[in-house]
Amino acid sequence: MPRVGVREVLVEAAVTEFHRHGYAACSVDTITKAAGVPKGSFYNHFASKEHLGAEVVARYAAGSAWWQEVDPGLSPLQQLRARFRAVVDVLAESRFTRGCLLGNMGTEVADRSDVIREQVGTSLCQWSEDIVAILRAARAAGEISAGPDVERLGPFLLDAFQGAIMHSKVVKDVEPLEDFLSVVFDTVLR
Amino acid sequence: MPRVGVREVLVEAAVTEFHRHGYAACSVDTITKAAGVPKGSFYNHFASKEHLGAEVVARYAAGSAWWQEVDPGLSPLQQLRARFRAVVDVLAESRFTRGCLLGNMGTEVADRSDVIREQVGTSLCQWSEDIVAILRAARAAGEISAGPDVERLGPFLLDAFQGAIMHSKVVKDVEPLEDFLSVVFDTVLR
Numbered sequence: 001m002p003r004v005g006v007r008e009v010l011v012e013a014a015v016t017e018f019h020r021h022g023y024a025a026c027s028v029d030t031i032t033k034a035a036g037v038p039k040g041s042f043y044n045h046f047a048s049k050e051h052l053g054a055e056v057v058a059r060y061a062a063g064s065a066w067w068q069e070v071d072p073g074l075s076p077l078q079q080l081r082a083r084f085r086a087v088v089d090v091l092a093e094s095r096f097t098r099g100c101l102l103g104n105m106g107t108e109v110a111d112r113s114d115v116i117r118e119q120v121g122t123s124l125c126q127w128s129e130d131i132v133a134i135l136r137a138a139r140a141a142g143e144i145s146a147g148p149d150v151e152r153l154g155p156f157l158l159d160a161f162q163g164a165i166m167h168s169k170v171v172k173d174v175e176p177l178e179d180f181l182s183v184v185f186d187t188v189l190r
Numbered sequence: 191m192p193r194v195g196v197r198e199v200l201v202e203a204a205v206t207e208f209h210r211h212g213y214a215a216c217s218v219d220t221i222t223k224a225a226g227v228p229k230g231s232f233y234n235h236f237a238s239k240e241h242l243g244a245e246v247v248a249r250y251a252a253g254s255a256w257w258q259e260v261d262p263g264l265s266p267l268q269q270l271r272a273r274f275r276a277v278v279d280v281l282a283e284s285r286f287t288r289g290c291l292l293g294n295m296g297t298e299v300a301d302r303s304d305v306i307r308e309q310v311g312t313s314l315c316q317w318s319e320d321i322v323a324i325l326r327a328a329r330a331a332g333e334i335s336a337g338p339d340v341e342r343l344g345p346f347l348l349d350a351f352q353g354a355i356m357h358s359k360v361v362k363d364v365e366p367l368e369d370f371l372s373v374v375f376d377t378v379l380r
Contacts, residue, residue: 180347
């Protein structure tokens with residue numbers, strides 16, 4: 001049995017490499033070198049670069065700042081804002097390089113790998129389901145009106161956030177993300 | 191003087207190639223072959239692949255279905271919807287492969303080429319300024335309330351559209367784009 005350690009090291013190195021350079025630019029060789037493991041060990045752990053790619057997407061999504069603990073005293077809407085803000089803060093730390101690996105992989109690889117495309121879809125879906133759950137709690141708490149269909153609004157907000165992340169990467173500035181927060185919380189959810 | 195014809199043929203071939211395969215995957219060789227011109231002629235027309243890339247972005251943006259003529263009898267808000275719908279129809283024709291070249295280039299190249307990054311920023315800005323102009327007309331016509339700040343709302347809507355395009359590419363389905371239209375016109379602009 002291969003050691004669990006090597007697999008972990010490969011996934012962690014690949015999260016960084018794919019995020020920094022893109023999927024196509026990283027070969028199995030690049031990744032094993034970055035991980036400091038022999039190239040030959042790769043296929044003991046992954047059937048292909050594609051399968052590693054899918055695992056990287058799942059790992060990155062699960063480790064997002066979105067899921068960090070927030071102050072339990074916050075109202076649902078304040079919680080929603082705090083979660084978006086936590087992700088914005090991480091993007092600001094890297095000065096709006098790299099973007100979100102989900103959006104990057106979705107854009108770059110969706111037409112080339114069904115394995116990765118499906119994992120991006122699953123991870124986006126889990127994220128937007130969390131937004132929907134918070135919106136439902138906000139409605140129950142009387143923070144948003146009964147009007148909007150939260151089942152559509154959740155995925156819409158996530159897509160809008162992904163678009164703003166791409167835009168902030170283009171202008172190398174927080175402005176599109178601040179606009180996102182302001183339009184969402186001052187207009188859309190009023 | 192190089193013939194104008196060759197330059198045109200190069201730009202047109204590169205729009206298709208970059209859109210289909212991504213920027214990094216296309217070499218100058220790929221593009222001159224697709225254009226059917228000698229590789230040596232490339233540098234008579236462009237200082238680098240990067241400069242071609244920036245021109246491709248500008249050309250693609252200017253040729254978007256967004257700018258097609260719409261029924262002048264439509265109200266500003268109906269016009270806005272018709273313009274988004276025209277772009278969705280083009281994306282549906284290619285069965286949600288490829289996505290929007292602005293979003294693709296923004297995501298793929300923003301950290302690698304300032305020349306291309308700045309052209310993507312300019313093209314997104316021209317597009318969102320058009321949205322802002324239509325929103326202003328809609329407000330003047332009493333179709334939307336005086337509440338929302340249209341200067342922020344325009345770029346927000348474009349980013350949301352870009353995110354929905356990415357998402358539709360991931361799920362290979364129109365649903366994220368239909369959700370975009372429904373949330374924007376039934377909730378955000380109500």
